[in-house]
Amino acid sequence: xxxxxxxxxxxxxxxxxxxxxxxxxxxxxxxxxxxxxxxxxxxxxxxxxxxxxxxxxxxxxxxxxxxxxxxxxxxxxxxxxxxxxxxxxxxxxxxxxxxxxxxxxxxxxxxxxxxxxxxxxxxxxxxxxxxxxxxxxxxxxxxxxxxxxxxxxxxxxxxxxxxxxxxxxxxxxxxxxxxxxxxxxxxxxxxxxxxxxxxxxxxxxxxxxxxxxxxxxxxxxxxxxxxxxxxxxxxxxxxxxxxxxxxxxxxxxxxxxxxxxxxxxxxxxxxxxxxxxxxxxxxxxxxxxxxxxxxxxxxxxxxxxxxxxxxxxxxxxxxxxxxxxxxxxxxxxxxxxxxxxxxxxxxxxxxxxxxxxxxxxxxxxxxxxxxxxxxxxxxxxxxxxxxxxxxxxxxxxxxxxxxxxxxxxxxxxxxx
Amino acid sequence: xxxxxxxxxxxxxxxxxxxxxxxxxxxxxxxxxxxxxxxxxxxxxxxxxxxxxxxxxxxxxxxxxxxxxxxxxxxxxxxxxxxxxxxxxxxxxxxxxxxxxxxxxxxxxxxxxxxxxxxxxxxxxxxxxxxxxxxxxxxxxxxxxxxxxxxxxxxxxxxxxxxxxxxxxxxxxxxxxxxxxxxxxxxxxxxxxxxxxxxxxxxxxxxxxxxxxxxxxxxxxxxxxxxxxxxxxxxxxxxxxxxxxxx
Numbered sequence: 001x002x003x004x005x006x007x008x009x010x011x012x013x014x015x016x017x018x019x020x021x022x023x024x025x026x027x028x029x030x031x032x033x034x035x036x037x038x039x040x041x042x043x044x045x046x047x048x049x050x051x052x053x054x055x056x057x058x059x060x061x062x063x064x065x066x067x068x069x070x071x072x073x074x075x076x077x078x079x080x081x082x083x084x085x086x087x088x089x090x091x092x093x094x095x096x097x098x099x100x101x102x103x104x105x106x107x108x109x110x111x112x113x114x115x116x117x118x119x120x121x122x123x124x125x126x127x128x129x130x131x132x133x134x135x136x137x138x139x140x141x142x143x144x145x146x147x148x149x150x151x152x153x154x155x156x157x158x159x160x161x162x163x164x165x166x167x168x169x170x171x172x173x174x175x176x177x178x179x180x181x182x183x184x185x186x187x188x189x190x191x192x193x194x195x196x197x198x199x200x201x202x203x204x205x206x207x208x209x210x211x212x213x214x215x216x217x218x219x220x221x222x223x224x225x226x227x228x229x230x231x232x233x234x235x236x237x238x239x240x241x242x243x244x245x246x247x248x249x250x251x252x253x254x255x256x257x258x259x260x261x262x263x264x265x266x267x268x269x270x271x272x273x274x275x276x277x278x279x280x281x282x283x284x285x286x287x288x289x290x291x292x293x294x295x296x297x298x299x300x301x302x303x304x305x306x307x308x309x310x311x312x313x314x315x316x317x318x319x320x321x322x323x324x325x326x327x328x329x330x331x332x333x334x335x336x337x338x339x340x341x342x343x344x345x346x347x348x349x350x351x352x353x354x355x356x357x358x359x360x361x362x363x364x365x366x367x368x369x370x371x372x373x374x375x376x377x378x379x380x381x382x383x384x385x386x387x388x389x390x391x392x393x394x395x396x397x398x399x400x401x402x403x404x405x406x407x408x409x410x411x412x413x414x415x416x
Numbered sequence: 417x418x419x420x421x422x423x424x425x426x427x428x429x430x431x432x433x434x435x436x437x438x439x440x441x442x443x444x445x446x447x448x449x450x451x452x453x454x455x456x457x458x459x460x461x462x463x464x465x466x467x468x469x470x471x472x473x474x475x476x477x478x479x480x481x482x483x484x485x486x487x488x489x490x491x492x493x494x495x496x497x498x499x500x501x502x503x504x505x506x507x508x509x510x511x512x513x514x515x516x517x518x519x520x521x522x523x524x525x526x527x528x529x530x531x532x533x534x535x536x537x538x539x540x541x542x543x544x545x546x547x548x549x550x551x552x553x554x555x556x557x558x559x560x561x562x563x564x565x566x567x568x569x570x571x572x573x574x575x576x577x578x579x580x581x582x583x584x585x586x587x588x589x590x591x592x593x594x595x596x597x598x599x600x601x602x603x604x605x606x607x608x609x610x611x612x613x614x615x616x617x618x619x620x621x622x623x624x625x626x627x628x629x630x631x632x633x634x635x636x637x638x639x640x641x642x643x644x645x646x647x648x649x650x651x652x653x654x655x656x657x658x659x660x661x662x663x
Contacts, residue, residue: 080464080466080467111516111518111519111522113514113516116517118516118517118518118519119519120519120521120522173509173512173514173516175507175509175512175514175516177525177526177529180464180466180467180469180529181462181464181467181469181526181528181529181530182469182490182492182493182529183492183493183496183509183511183528185509185511185512185514186511186512187512187514218492
């Protein structure tokens with residue numbers, strides 16, 4: 001009596017031989033699994049990649065992953081809710097494991113005026129080295145002197161400069177309210193012109209060196225936010241907790257999820273659409289695979305009948321068909337994943353560049369109009385497993401057929 | 417029949433009389449604070465939970481369209497001038513030697529850090545014409561017997577309030593307190609007059625407090641040190657050139 005292991009080895013060998021008895025049939029079945037996995041991976045990778053990109057660029061351009069504010073600053077947006085820049089806290093935050101940059105900012109809204117033109121603009125005091133590490137503000141200087149090249153610091157966005165009719169070297173008046181209601185008014189010489197893809201920023205932003213902004217707003221040593229950029233969004237919650245533990249209770253720590261709920265909602269809505277698309281894809285894949293299995297079973301009804309009539313146990317026959325399906329599924333899934341890897345990596349490295357209205361919509365959101373693919377390992381594994389599960393369910397069909405098979409009828413070519 | 421008719425007429429007459437007198441009380445209280453032209457010296461103290469500061473100012477006004485405010489204190493803001501011409505607001509900033517027109521989007525921002533907005537300076541809503549008035553009863557405020565008058569905005573009036581409740585002192589027509597309610601009937605802020613003094617022959621409250629209800633620790637206090645009525649002022653006084661000259 002052969003032991004279990006040799007029986008299993010025999011079944012596998014039988015299944016393998018069965019598969020190659022009809023190569024065309026096997027290749028069609030394997031092919032349907034292969035395309036299914038490939039499509040599911042490509043689609044999911046594109047969606048995930050786009051969302052990661054949206055988060056990364058929105059977060060990198062504006063708020064950072066996390067921000068520390070004075071209590072109630074986010075709600076009231078007033079300089080009165082600003083906080084003292086605590087260098088010890090800044091150092092401790094910057095030394096946390098996933099923190100890529102910690103960026104102090106002093107932000108307010110003021111009137112920018114030149115001649116008879118006056119505009120309401122966000123005015124932001126920045127620390128050039130850390131700001132460069134996060135938003136890369138120097139890269140946005142299209143004319144004039146960059147911060148890193150010793151620029152004197154007042155940079156004006158392109159669209160605003162055009163509205164005011166000014167350029168590098170001209171003077172503008174900044175007029176607003178400083179800390180605790182003090183009037184803030186200064187004539188400032190423009191050191192450079194900034195270009196932003198986001199129209200809102202490009203039409204209004206004014207940036208100063210932090211000490212100059214603190215001086216203008218009578219807020220010495222104060223900042224409205226410490227923006228923190230992480231190396232990965234995955235470390236968001238743990239880092240937020242770590243910072244909450246070290247910051248005193250007079251400060252609030254917020255994640256981008258709280259600061260940009262509209263981005264989170266956009267992603268959730270998009271994810272909903274993706275889930276529906278994937279479900280449709282799975283149904284199509286499911287019927288494709290199931291159809292192939294059904295045909296295979298129908299073709300082999302006579303063969304099943306003969307084997308059982310000759311004394312092969314139904315159980316063993318079932319095991320062999322299940323192993324056959326599993327082999328087809330595995331081969332198809334592996335081939336699908338292996339093929340999708342170079343494709344997704346290619347589009348990860350060289351993202352699809354969009355044009356037309358969709359590109360305009362993305363620009364309006366402040367995003368570069370590209371779709372990079374994600375190469376997160378879970379995408380490959382997850383989609384492979386889902387398709388395998390579909391294959392496994394389809395493999396139940398020959399098992400059910402075998403259970404009820406009438407050997408005599410089957411040999412005579414009856415359908416059941 | 418005749419009896420019913422006369423009763424009806426009497427009732428109608430009474431209610432008209434009542435309404436008129438409520439409006440009349442508000443008119444007299446309102447006139448007391450106004451003149452065709454006024455000059456005032458005011459100290460405005462802004463109190464917030466974390467800080468407070470006092471702004472000294474001189475105010476020239478030509479009703480209803482023109483006003484000019486010259487800031488005398490604190491030192492950092494001295495010389496700042498705000499000019500109101502109809503619905504426009506202009507600022508003269510001595511530190512940068514520029515005149516800046518406040519754009520419409522900034523009109524709802526606070527003026528000099530106070531609980532007043534730029535829009536408060538120019539808004540034309542009339543306590544007389546934009547509301548219907550009704551006497552709600554009698555009351556006392558700080559020992560002064562008062563009428564309590566409820567003002568309901570007329571449907572066509574561009575008023576943000578749901579209703580106003582005014583306390584006007586019975587002799588003297590002093591507006592001692594105004595409560596501002598929003599459209600849900602919640603009390604939003606109170607405007608309280610006290611410290612009754614005689615200015616230029618008129619007896620008036622000289623101290624006004626604006627207290628927002630929902631923001632504890634916040635208030636703005638106006639103290640009048642001088643107030644003259646019907647001073648000689650001409651439209652030409654309220655000009656961009658004069659903003660730079662006025663002291």
